[in-house]
Amino acid sequence: MRKLCxxxxxxxxxxxxxxxxxxxxxEYLSQHPVPHKFGGGFCNIDVPHVHNYPPDDPRMYxxxxxxxxxxxxxxxxxxxxxxYSYYGAHPVAEAxxxxxxxxxxxxxxxxxxxxxxxxxxxxxxxxxxxxxxxxFPPAYYDERPRYAVINDAYAPLxxxxxxxxxxxxxxxVRAEIxxxxxxxxxxxxxxxxxxxxxxAPPPGPAMQIxxxxxxxxxxxxxxxxxxxERGHDHGRHEGWRDGRHEGWRGDHGRHEGWRxxxxxxxxxxxxxxxxxxxxxxxxxxxxxxxxxGxxxxxxAPAPMRxxAPAPGHPLGPPSRGPAxxxxxxHQDGHR
Amino acid sequence: xxxxxxxxxSCGKNKSAPTAAPASTAAHVQGTPHTDDVLNAWRNAGxxxxxxxxxxxxxxxxxxxxxxxIRSVDTLVCEYTSEDALTRGxxxxxxxxxRVDIHTGVILRAKRTTMVVVDRERREPSGKTIxxxxxxxxxx
Numbered sequence: 001m002r003k004l005c006x007x008x009x010x011x012x013x014x015x016x017x018x019x020x021x022x023x024x025x026x027e028y029l030s031q032h033p034v035p036h037k038f039g040g041g042f043c044n045i046d047v048p049h050v051h052n053y054p055p056d057d058p059r060m061y062x063x064x065x066x067x068x069x070x071x072x073x074x075x076x077x078x079x080x081x082x083x084y085s086y087y088g089a090h091p092v093a094e095a096x097x098x099x100x101x102x103x104x105x106x107x108x109x110x111x112x113x114x115x116x117x118x119x120x121x122x123x124x125x126x127x128x129x130x131x132x133x134x135x136f137p138p139a140y141y142d143e144r145p146r147y148a149v150i151n152d153a154y155a156p157l158x159x160x161x162x163x164x165x166x167x168x169x170x171x172x173v174r175a176e177i178x179x180x181x182x183x184x185x186x187x188x189x190x191x192x193x194x195x196x197x198x199x200a201p202p203p204g205p206a207m208q209i210x211x212x213x214x215x216x217x218x219x220x221x222x223x224x225x226x227x228x229e230r231g232h233d234h235g236r237h238e239g240w241r242d243g244r245h246e247g248w249r250g251d252h253g254r255h256e257g258w259r260x261x262x263x264x265x266x267x268x269x270x271x272x273x274x275x276x277x278x279x280x281x282x283x284x285x286x287x288x289x290x291x292x293g294x295x296x297x298x299x300a301p302a303p304m305r306x307x308a309p310a311p312g313h314p315l316g317p318p319s320r321g322p323a324x325x326x327x328x329x330h331q332d333g334h335r
Numbered sequence: 336x337x338x339x340x341x342x343x344x345s346c347g348k349n350k351s352a353p354t355a356a357p358a359s360t361a362a363h364v365q366g367t368p369h370t371d372d373v374l375n376a377w378r379n380a381g382x383x384x385x386x387x388x389x390x391x392x393x394x395x396x397x398x399x400x401x402x403x404x405i406r407s408v409d410t411l412v413c414e415y416t417s418e419d420a421l422t423r424g425x426x427x428x429x430x431x432x433x434r435v436d437i438h439t440g441v442i443l444r445a446k447r448t449t450m451v452v453v454d455r456e457r458r459e460p461s462g463k464t465i466x467x468x469x470x471x472x473x474x475x
Contacts, residue, residue: 025432025440034460038438045462047469049441050432 025050029098031114032070033060033077042079048098059153064099071095071103072150073111076159083112085162088173089140090132093118104140106148110164127165131173362389362399364414367447368475370401373412377405380471382464384410396424397449406464411451421447441465445475 027050034041035056043051048067055061060072071092075083087110094115095103105113110129117123122134166174363369374384387403390411397413397420404410415421425442428451432440439454439462450472452465459465 025429025437031462039457039460041460043439043460043462044466045439045441045469046466047441047443047473049439049462049465050429050437051439052436 025052026054027067029067029069030095031074031079031081032068033057033072033074040078042074042077044079044081057153059147059149062095062099062103062147064101067099069095069099069103071105071147073107073154073159074114075112076154076157079114081114083114084116085129085164086111086113087127087129087131087164087166087169088176089136090117090123090130091121091134093121102137102139104136104143104147106144106150107154108151110162111154112162124170126170127168129162129164131170133170133172364398364416364447367414368445370399370412370414370448373445373448373450373472373475374401374403376471376475377468380467382406382467382471387412393424393427396420396427405468407458408464408468409453409455410468411449411453413449413451415447415449418447421449425449439465441469443469443472445472448475 027048028043028045029048031046032043033056034043035053038051038053043049055068055070060070061068062071063069074081086105086107088108089104089106092103092105092113092115105111117130117132122132123130124133125131363371370387374387377384382405385404387401387410390400390402392398392400392413396415398416400411400413402409402411413424415424421444425444428440428442432453435455437453437455438457439452439459441450441452443450450468452468454465
């Protein structure tokens, strides 16, 4: 009996040791969402700490030496702390301090963070959001293909993005609004669900943006001067431009309609030297024509002015041309 | 002992209870925030430290430690006499976390005083108490 107890105790000890050996910790350098399987919600600890779980979605993090920093929008994860609105890509000063190298947020369009930009940074508060108006270094563009997938991560998350009045956007970034905000150009395509969002240049100098709500239907709300998002635009303000819109229904998020500048180099303000921009960054569409533009079907054909068909001949509708002569009628082969 | 307290706070508390004694000024480390200062700062911030008592730190580690509970989160405050000792103590704590399944662990320092907070049973998944503890501690 004593041997049996010793054996059981040994087995239990072995299991404990194995379990202990398998336990692991993951270090976080910031607040972050809690994975659903660990209860969900948001961890508000804003100092370095450890958990026994890895990030739920690594696309929302920067990782360095096994340490994770959350660079996403905390609002969809039951975050209830202070929040500040941003529009477009921007540097993340806090992450740079903690990770030791420059870090950029690549979320397109309006989004939230828990931090304000540092006073010395090149941000402008306008229209209810912070806009980065400084220059992006080459590293920003180098890393963008890798980290822009964060927009895919947020695509299926239904939550209210901030309301941003782009009418008063900083002039130097206004031209980029239609393509996601500062730091984005038309080649930055993200996938994901169809985005019921479009940008419609109205007549005159003002830009007009309409936003749809992707909560059950492809409803589109168009507003004259105010930009409002109640659903999620997935950061893809990719709809109307240059009068063409090839639709966000059934295109599986590609929205490849109106990007005639897709392979254009970065805008001038992102490069220290003059950028080889050969065309205007922003084109105004025809007044009140947010629909298809250059590639829309051509004009209706002019009214027919040919000879009228002979009575009883099913050639088509009557025309307004001159009355056919008798010999013309005969030339038609109807003798 | 610090390691055990970090990973098995309840065991540490039980062991330390018989030897707990009122902290005297001579037992603290000069030139760094004393444990009493830390606890008072937390009290002033609306937190309520409960059951804090002196515990015996591991050899060649902390000079003075107290363990208690704040809003059901196990908390350990230690004072170190040197940077090397603090580094060793912090390393022991982190190694203990790696061996034992804890939900949340935080270790911070203010000069040569550390606070260690461990949530083993996910009593505070939002981390708001821990965040407040850290914020107050960081101002010392």
